[in-house]
Amino acid sequence: MMKEQQVPNNVKVVDVEMKQFVLHKEDAIYVEVLNEVVGSGRIRLPELDVLNGGLGAIKEDLEMLKRDDLAGRKLVVTWNS
Secondary structure, three states: OOOOOOOOOOOOOOOOOOHHHHHOHHHHHHHHHHHHHHHHOOOOOOOEEEEOOHHHHHHHHHHHHHHOOOOOOEEEEOOOO
């Protein structure tokens, strides 16, 4: 995720280690390198396209996927209880 992107208050962003690489000690270098290139900005994570509306927004999201309208963005649907 880009540092300048705004994240809605009800969305929590966390770093998640890649399980397969962590399970195999010989693959640990991949975790180190990937974390370094993402942290340095050499690899950019997709922008978030936040849609409000909970389940009601899912239909719109699916239509966007079908039309290939995302241009590399990741869809996030907010859920307000």
